[in-house]
Amino acid sequence: MNVFTSIKMAGRNIRANKMRSFLTMLGIIIGVSSVIALLAIGQGSSKAVADSVNSLGTNLITVNITNTDTHFTRDDLKQVKQAVGVKSVAPVLSGRSTVRNGSTSSQVSVIGTTSSYLSIRQLSVKDGRFVSSLDDTFRQKVAVLGSELATTLFPNGSPINKDVLIDGQRYTIVGVLNSKGGSMGQNSDDAVYLPFSTSQRLLGTTYITQFYAQAENQSSVNWAMAGITRVMNQTYSSTDDYSVVNQQDVMETMSSVTSTMTMLLAGIAGISLLVGGIGIMNIMLVSVTERTKEIGIRKAIGAKRRDIMLQFLIEAAVLSMLGGLCGVGIGILAAKIYAAATGSTIVFSLQVMAAAFLFSAFVGIIFGVFPAYKASKLNPIEALRTD
Amino acid sequence: MTESLITMSKIEKTYKLGDNVVHALDHIDLSIEKGAFISIVGPSGSGKSTLMNMMGCLDKPDKGKYILGGSHIDQLKDRDLAEIRNQKIGFIFQNFNLLGKLSAVENVELPLLYRGVKTKDRRARALECLNMVGLKDRAAHLPNQLSGGQQQRVAIARALAGEPQILLADEPTGALDSKTSEEIMNLLTALNENGRTIVLITHDLNVARKAKRTVSIRDGKLQEGEHI
Structure with missing residues (x-):
């Protein structure tokens, strides 16, 4: 069975259970959209800081004196x-x-x-x-x-x-x-x-x-x-009494703060993607149990283990990739709404979007493997006997 | 004597039920030639389902030899069995076992799908088979839009689609009323007259008598003729 037919079949199964498919995708949608929105906001604030630091000129040196006795x-x-x-x-x-x-x-x-x-x-x-x-x-x-x-x-x-x-x-x-x-x-x-x-x-x-x-x-x-x-x-006798910083230092401090923030946000979003993946696995396992009879019929008719495996794997991948696509759209929208509401800078990066989308597909495939394997291992005689 | 399509010799299959060992198949010897219409009768628990699974390459014997169309089934791996099922066997089940989400014609296409036949050829062949069972105008219907008899005819069309060497019918009339049962049996008889080999498994002697040859199974042992 070729992959294109499998994708068509997966699409049909997803459409047959619209509500369930949507709820399954929701985890991935939330994960991907939060990655994209939060990184757009994070990178936007980094850029705003960099711009403002640069606007002061790179030749600027700031000296602050903290010792008020001398x-x-x-x-x-x-x-x-x-x-x-x-x-x-x-x-x-x-x-x-x-x-x-x-x-x-x-x-x-x-x-x-x-x-x-x-x-x-x-x-x-x-x-x-x-x-x-x-x-x-x-x-x-x-x-x-x-x-x-x-x-x-x-x-x-x-x-x-x-x-x-x-x-x-x-x-x-x-x-x-x-x-x-x-x-x-x-x-x-x-x-x-x-x-x-x-x-x-x-x-x-x-x-x-x-x-x-x-x-x-x-x-x-x-x-x-x-x-x-x-x-x-x-x-002054002690270097603690004053500080001499140039714009480079200021920029580095600021960017290390914002990049830590960005990493944190990405981490949180990544965890929600992972949770979304577990959701997919959960639903796929339910789906395998529900469709035991179908698997039995397909096997009796001549489906090989590979065919069954592929069918469920593709279904999980299609589900998560659909979620990923929706997530990219919603993430862009959310970041734009945030920017419009607060007037802050946001920066979209194509790499982040591609990475978030690919990661969602990857999550779907990884968490689809176990249910698909389980489906492919079913004994056709027992599977046919179920209702 | 025409050539033998199925040769089973000294087939054994045992199950463990707790501490008891059940001989589901006990030294079965059976030979079925090409073009035969044979019915296997037996009460429930007699081992006829196990025999059917064995013949259909869903199961492998513990001991004994099974040759189907030249392939030594008892020596094959699971992966090859799937291919044999796809190429050589057409299943007809008591409960039709159609996929509810697929239309009639898509159900009929399934064996060809797993064989990698191109979409266009697949559709043409499936429609041809539906025509053979008289359901060409129902091609786009879902199984739940069809009557029991129509569903079974779709299932027969599906079994025919892959041009198998043997049709395995497990209680094909078990879920149908007597009038529809007769229609289905007439269809099977007609298919046999066109040269197809049919193995019919049933507990209903009236159905069994439509076949040219009958064997009985009881407690895993096979006997020629009706012995119920």
């Missing part, structure tokens, strides 16, 4: 700037404040920094200018708005040279930035930028807890990091 000062920062491979540095002081224009107000992050911040963070000015070193030297009460904040506070017309109240104090707006989008929990569009010295007064801090440095180019990132570390060691 203060890091502007003079120390000047030494960092002298280090080999370092192109520019920008201290960062951040906090949250209420920014008000008339009756409109918004709770946003305040970032105090210097003029070099703009190029280091790869931002650009849409209107007006960024904070200058003169603003910093003379503690000017000027502010630069992120694009989103500018539209919130000044829906009509340009905010340049207008005043806003930050925590009740009056600041003059000198510039508005272009939109850059959020990255790693920071939205540069919904923020207000002040001169560093001005922000120190606003936020009541006299020392530096964080600064950014830019390496001259990508290949000098490691040189620059070594240079920065050397300078930091002059101030």
Whole structure:
């Protein structure tokens, strides 16, 4: 008997028990669709992280100072700037404040920094200018708005040279930035930028807890990091007091987190596929018992063990592959619904789909072997005697 | 004397029922020539089902020789027995044993399916056989849409489809009323007149008498003639 005829026969048997076949496939459908949906979401978030890290530029080095007993000062920062491979540095002081224009107000992050911040963070000015070193030297009460904040506070017309109240104090707006989008929990569009010295007064801090440095180019990132570390060691005795990380490190940390997540999700989905396979085996065993008489008749007529085996194996495979196909469709749909509902990135990969589908077929065949073997071993005389 | 199609000599088959050993077949010697119409009669438990299974190559003897159309059945493996059943034997059962999910013509096609005959040839041959039993217009019906007599005729068409050397009918009229039984017996008689070898197993002497030759089996022993 050829395979095509067997497939046709399997299709007929599956259609004859529609409800049961559907319930059997359900395990596989849930397994495959969850593999596809969860991996699409997982890979999507990895991609989102990678994109946001890359958008900051690969030359960026972030230094965080955790020791608050020994203060890091502007003079120390000047030494960092002298280090080999370092192109520019920008201290960062951040906090949250209420920014008000008339009756409109918004709770946003305040970032105090210097003029070099703009190029280091790869931002650009849409209107007006960024904070200058003169603003910093003379503690000017000027502010630069992120694009989103500018539209919130000044829906009509340009905010340049207008005043806003930050925590009740009056600041003059000198510039508005272009939109850059959020990255790693920071939205540069919904923020207000002040001169560093001005922000120190606003936020009541006299020392530096964080600064950014830019390496001259990508290949000098490691040189620059070594240079920065050397300078930091002059101030701090322990390397636990501060951390120096480049974007590569950040990316690796993030991607290891997301890949662990993805593997976990895939693992859970894989287990549900396995459970689906056991469901198929269960139903196939019931089917063999139910169709003992049929097997007896077929054997009497001349079906060989191989023919019977093939018939049941193909039926299990067709069942699981149908489930696999439905699962691929439902998985894509579910991931798209998730993306539409939450606005997050999803990434479909053809390999994942092919692998999930093939695995479902494989599960069907593996779990079909035992029932098929059992069917093929039936003694025709006894099988014919059953009702 | 025409050539012998079936030769059984000193066939033995025993079963264990608890501590008792039952001689289902006890030194059976039987020879059936080509074109014969033989009935095997016996009460239930006489061993006639075992003999039928043996003849139909569903079972192998413990001892003795069985030659069917030149093949030494007692020396063959299970795999080869399936092939012999497919090529040389046409079964007709008491309960018809049609597959309920398949139409009449698909049931008739089954032996050819396992022989690897192409779809088109298979269908043509199956329809030809249905025509032979007078059911060509019922080809697309499912078994449960047919009467008992029609179902048995489909089963006979299925047995004929593979051009077997022998038709083995096990109580073919056992589940039918007397009128339909007669129709089926007439069909078998006609098939025999066309040169087919038929072995009929029954407990009903009226049915057995339609055959040209009758043998009786009791307690696993075979005797020529009616001895019930």
